[in-house]
Amino acid sequence: MSSPEAAARAVDVWKVYGSGETEVAALRGVTLTIERGRFTAIMGPSGSGKSTLMHCLAGLDAIDKGEVHVGDAALAGMSDKQLTALRRDRVGFIFQQFNLLPTLTAEENILLPLNIAGRSPDRDWLDRIIDTVGLRPRLGHRPTELSGGQQQRVACARALVPRPQVIFADEPTGNLDSQSGAGVLALLQQSVREFGQTIVMVTHDARAASYADRVVFLADGRIVGDLTDPDEGVVLDTIRKLDADSAAVEAA
Amino acid sequence: MLRATLKSLLSRKLRLVLSALSIVLAVMFVAAALVLQDTLNRSFDAAYRSAFDGVQLQVIGSSPLGGDASATPPVPLDETVVTAVSKVPGVAAARGEVRADGARIIGRDGKVPDADGQRVGVSWSDASGATLKEGRAPAAADEIVINAGLAEKTGYRVGDTAGVLTTRPNQTFTIVGIATYAGRDDLVNGEQTISFAPRTAGELMLGKAGSYSSVDISVAAGTDTGTLKADVQGVLGRELVVRTGDEAADDAAGPARSTSSSITRILLGFSGVAVLVGAFLIANAFSIVVTQRTKELALLRALGANRGQVRRSVLLEALIVSVLSSIVGFALGLLIGRAAASALGGSTGVPIAGFRLPVAALLVSFLVGIGVTLISALVPARRASRVAPVAAMRQALPTERPGKVRTIVGAVLFGLGVAALVAGAAGGAVGAIGVGGVATFVGIVLLTPALVRPATGLIRGLTRSTPARLGRLNAARNPQRAALTVVSLMIGVMLVTLVSTILTSYRSTVTQTVQDNLNAELIIYSSSAGPGTTPPSIDPSALQKMRQEPGVAAAAGFSYETARVDGKDQLVYAWDDVDQMSRIASVRALSGTIGTDRVMVNESTAKSMGLAVGDRTNVQLVRGPEVQLEVGAIFADTRVVDGFVVPWSQAGTGFRSPQPSQAYVQLADGATQADVRNRISTLLAGSPEVDVHDRSELIDDNAQALNMIISIVQVLLAIAMIIAILGVVNTLVLSILERVGELGMLRAVGMYRREVRRMIVTESVVMSVLGAVLGVVLGAGVGLAAVRAFNDQGITDVAIPWPLMLVYVVASAIVGVLAALAPAGRAAKLDVLTAVRAV
């Protein structure tokens, strides 16, 4: 079943929160394949299910129906321990809040996932990542001594260093000004192009999405659009078109 | 502001419960101690008052050492006092009576039966409320009446003969009657009362035939007792004391009261520690409250609340918590105090007084509960009022740094404290040790925030795994907060180490002395002295016979007693045979000559008292007039005997018992110890209170008494630990709440649940072990200084209780693990997604 091309796969995934009156179907039959070595962006209005989809793909949240695979591993029926091991070995995360440990230096934060997994870093690779994110002079600093953009670059390095099969980033530039944001996005793009890293990124920002190789549009828990190698203009057009569609649906 | 305060209170239930619990425990101990004391005292008073019902006014001699009339033997009064009193107008009748502690009957088994109260010898008199249940009153010198309770205890019946120890050695009496007191089997529950014929009583109990311990007055009809009391006092002068029946009862209740007050003192000591530990815990809880509420407080400030309002809102929260906790604590203390009183009363047979709300206990409990809480909350409240309005807009809370001023003050205090300890140790100044100990403690308390980080750095090597390393770093993340937790753990460990160090040194001194310096293979003493005030006694004739035994090289008896020497209360000793004692203890004169007729003082005592041979000292013993004694010899310090030694003849007239209470026996060369021991035991048949022991038994008995004290202190440690656990739990739970996002991230990037648990447990263990190590070091340090200072008081050996110290540290580590169990479980169970979203 599993194709060697897919870093992660969702097949007819349903996710329902709550029950009865308060029932919300966050995902309604989403089928999506994340290809290896590509930079995929997920866009959509607030509440459309972007974060939910990402959490389900990453094994952070259980689904109600369908299948999720990370690489060749099916997540269905995995215990908490197995899921943890899966995340530890195959998945990387970049959060909107940079989420660094204040007690550790930048370097220690970067090495944290490897330390937790008990793996020793590949020195050359580590050096390359550190140079790519441009943090060499800041390695001994603690997060409170770094700017927001620098902190997010530490978080990117933290996700990149273990070379996970796939990195999930939920609005990684949401808390950054446009210049720092551009730096982080360029970094993510570079890691895909040069190192063949697979990245899935949720974003609200058409400019951010234009760094990706592919943009998937969600609305109301369904995939409603899929663009390849988009530029900012195309993304904005698509968003406008989708908005008009949903307005039309609501008006009808 | 009140509504905002209440809302913030309710929204943090857990913290509320934890900080409240420490107040509850502290108040509970205070209340229990006070209620117990109140209840027992009222019970004893009631029991003795009913016993002294028949007494309206009473004349006694004023006790020569002053102070508590019950602690010293009665002053013998003679017939002239009775005559003088009867002549005072308003006196219907005056009757000489004898009542004194120290009449010990020997049971059928040859032993003195256990007593729950005093063992009293009295002169028989119907007027004292005694009724004969059986038999008749004692008339001849060798006849006695015993109380019904004692008859039941010993199984003696009218017509039996029994030995009785008084100020005289064992004499045989015929039991001619059994008495009850207003229907009760005992005059006072637990008391053993032996009634002698009136003339004999004075001789046996007071050492003077025809003397009385009191003159009881019947007040003539129509005369006011108070007026008469003054009149009689006027006639008799200051040498004698006139007291009412109630006052007499209260004095008689003294020994029972003092037992209850020593229990109360122990409990109050416990509550003191509970309060101290609780204070740190409360300070901790409220500083966390303030940290967590920083944003809310800043918002309040931004919306126009002034500093005073913010401070008051924190103090108001403290007030509400403390009032509620004090109510609960007091209620629990009331229950425990009553229960303890019933248990203790039950064992003595005294009926427990009815319930009464002890107002003093209530006031003190609430004062302690509310006062300590408010004082502990003051600093956090001040910090809260300093929150700047802009903090509402800031993202992260800056991590706190230990204050510079605080650290400097701490270091200075610590330095001064150590200096005082060293000086005190060198100069034998116990006062300096106390001051130094407190200064060192306060210094450490102030220094701890600055110590936390470097201290956790020291154990870097022990925490190699990532979870352990993160836990260690987390422990030092908030030095101020960690310090409060560390200190609350430190207090208990410090106290128990301090006491253990002193007692271990004392024990080691005793062991060494007995093993290396005591030239006596056998020691005669009582391993179970009763609760009365009369010391056990050894029949002098038995000692005399012992000296004639083949196999005995020397035997020396001795007694000691509190006395006033040149205006200062101290222990004085007396040896029944100076020559033999000198041989056994290797006494060597430095100046003057060792002899039986003058005072002997060892060198260091002489130095501290400023005495030289030929000096005259004024000595007031517990009996008799003050005497002037000349110093006849200064002898070199020995480890066996020392102090101010008065001639044996003085013990005969001035000590409570004219007989020795302990004795050393030295074996002749070639004698078999077991053989001599058997023969001595036989000789001691008439001295049933004492037994023959060998050196190791003496050491063991001593050790046992000390172990008991150590156990009591360890209970104290346990209480302190329980409260400290609350502090650790509080700190951990709140740190976890603060770090939910971090925990979520760690779980997301692949940290297993058990690793999360290990991280939290490490944080807890690091704090508790740091507390224990500080406590052990501080306790041992102050303990050693105290031991050095006690050198003159006879603790010559310095012994550090290493095994106990290790146990305390390990116990603290276990406490750390236990405290972390629930918080760690909670952290591990956090749903990863919720945690990630919480950021």
Ligand SMILES: Nc1ncnc2c1ncn2[C@@H]1O[C@H](COP(=O)(O)OP(=O)(O)OP(=O)(O)O)[C@@H](O)[C@H]1O
């Ligand atoms: N834990 C939850 N319980 C109940 N409903 C939830 C929960 N998490 C998400 N939802 C609902 O599921 C839907 C999808 O939420 P999701 O967070 O995936 O949206 P999103 O596209 O990431 O939105 P945003 O752009 O605002 O982050 C929303 O309607 C949300 O209210």
Ligand SMILES: [Mg+2]
């Ligand atoms: Mg989202």
